[in-house]
Amino acid sequence: MIIQSKNFNIQQIADSGQCFRMNKIGNNKYSLVAYNKYIELAQVDRELVEISCSSQDYDEIWKEYFDLDFDYGIIVDRLLRGPDEFLRKAVQFGDGLRILKQEPFETLISFIISQNKNIPAIKRSIEKICERYGEQKEWNGIYYYTFPTPEQLADAREEELRSTGLGYRDEYVIKAARAALKGDLNLGALKDCCYKEAITQCKGLRGVGDKVASCIALYGLHHLDAVPVDVWISRTIEKIYNYNFDWEVYNGYAGIVQQYMFYYIRNIRNGSLMKDGGEDEIHRKA
DNA sequence: GCCCAGGAATGTA
DNA sequence: TACATTCATGGG
Numbered sequence: 001m002i003i004q005s006k007n008f009n010i011q012q013i014a015d016s017g018q019c020f021r022m023n024k025i026g027n028n029k030y031s032l033v034a035y036n037k038y039i040e041l042a043q044v045d046r047e048l049v050e051i052s053c054s055s056q057d058y059d060e061i062w063k064e065y066f067d068l069d070f071d072y073g074i075i076v077d078r079l080l081r082g083p084d085e086f087l088r089k090a091v092q093f094g095d096g097l098r099i100l101k102q103e104p105f106e107t108l109i110s111f112i113i114s115q116n117k118n119i120p121a122i123k124r125s126i127e128k129i130c131e132r133y134g135e136q137k138e139w140n141g142i143y144y145y146t147f148p149t150p151e152q153l154a155d156a157r158e159e160e161l162r163s164t165g166l167g168y169r170d171e172y173v174i175k176a177a178r179a180a181l182k183g184d185l186n187l188g189a190l191k192d193c194c195y196k197e198a199i200t201q202c203k204g205l206r207g208v209g210d211k212v213a214s215c216i217a218l219y220g221l222h223h224l225d226a227v228p229v230d231v232w233i234s235r236t237i238e239k240i241y242n243y244n245f246d247w248e249v250y251n252g253y254a255g256i257v258q259q260y261m262f263y264y265i266r267n268i269r270n271g272s273l274m275k276d277g278g279e280d281e282i283h284r285k286a
Numbered sequence: 287g288c289c290c291a292g293g294a295a296t297g298t299a
Numbered sequence: 300t301a302c303a304t305t306c307a308t309g310g311g
Contacts, residue, residue: 017292115293121309122292167307172294209294230292262292 001058003049007072009096010041010049016097016263018219020110020123021130021147033130035061035103036146038139067098067222075253079260086240087257090264097259100219104187105180106147107220108202111212112172121165128164129153153177172207179205187220195223218255225251227258232265 010030014022022032028043037057042050051062063069072095079091109129114122126147133148133156154177161170179185185205190198195217202213210229217226227247229237237245247254 111292114291116291116306117293117308118291118310120291120311124309162307165308167309168305169307207294211293215292228292231290232292266292 001051001053001055002044003051003058003068004047005049005068006047007076007096008047008049008066008068008098009094010043012094012096012263013066013098013100015267016094016259017119017266018215018259019100019102020114020119020126023123033144033146034065034106036135036137037061038137038142038144065101067101070098072098072256075256079257086236087260090260093268094260094263097256097263099222099224099256099259101222102219103147104191104216104220105150107216108176108180108185108187108205108208109147109153109173111215111219112176112205112207113166113169114215115169115207115209115212125165129161132160132164150177150181154181169207172205176205176207187216190217191221195221195226198223199226214255218258224253224255227254229258230262232262233258236261236265 010022011024011028013019014024014030019032019034021034022030025031025040030041032039032041037053039057039062040052044050051058053062076091076095079087082088110122110126113125117125127145130145130147133152134145136143136145138144153173156174156177158170158174161173166173176185180187185201190201198217198221199210199213202208202216203210208216212228214226214228217223218228227233237243247257250257
């Protein structure tokens with residue numbers, strides 16, 4: 001079905017580093033596996049996206065998944081009219097970004113895997129885990145694998161997990177799956193508490209620090225105040241702002257601001273930005 | 287072959 | 300508290 005929405009660009013979302021199972025399959029076309037479903041997305045026009053799903057699945061899953069009840073234009077306009085030149089350019093560049101509401105358990109495992117890995121390697125590992133521990137399903141002749149449940153992952157053997165390229169993270173993944181299964185970590189409940197508490201709880205898991213916990217809070221629990229600070233964000237705070245940046249200015253949507261920032265610095269000039277250049281270079285190219 | 291990756295745990299001062 | 304080192308593997 002065709003969805004009309006402002007600030008909804010599937011290419012930008014696919015390349016925003018928040019999800020790992022959204023892949024380009026053609027011109028302005030992407031596939032996505034989430035919530036045990038496979039869909040294809042096509043950017044028909046600037047404000048038109050075609051989703052290969054029933055109206056029932058749209059109402060029950062995808063409308064929520066893409067956060068389509070929220071008007072990101074409010075945030076975009078506010079930043080465009082704001083005093084921060086770097087952020088003005090960042091939102092212009094990524095004005096179709098949205099914060100997805102991904103499955104908490106998948107988000108937890110995915111970002112545990114993400115530590116000290118590049119995005120193609122993360123995707124590859126996750127896909128192998130789905131093939132080995134998830135379920136095979138079919139949609140219109142296309143076979144895909146669901147992301148494993150905590151039960152399916154909890155009794156995996158470490159050596160078997162290793163073959164998916166996890167490296168030393170294998171024990172982290174198993175322990176997290178068992179914690180989710182036993183209820184030591186109740187991800188569902190963490191949606192309702194404040195973001196700081198959610199981050200603290202997630203950090204109780206081995207292999208989960210501030211950054212990964214913030215990713216879980218933002219992308220899996222939709223705590224918009226959670227701000228994942230990875231190497232790129234911290235490089236930006238250093239080189240663009242000279243360590244002078246206050247997230248509290250953006251109270252209530254700091255995580256979204258972080259997303260515009262991340263997408264901008266990662267994707268402008270082919271990603272190899274400000275290794276030793278800094279502010280001048282970034283603005284010249286912008 | 288080399289450097290780095292949407293980091294975290296551990297050790298050292 | 301503030302850095303430095305180590306970790307296993309793959310992409311570019």
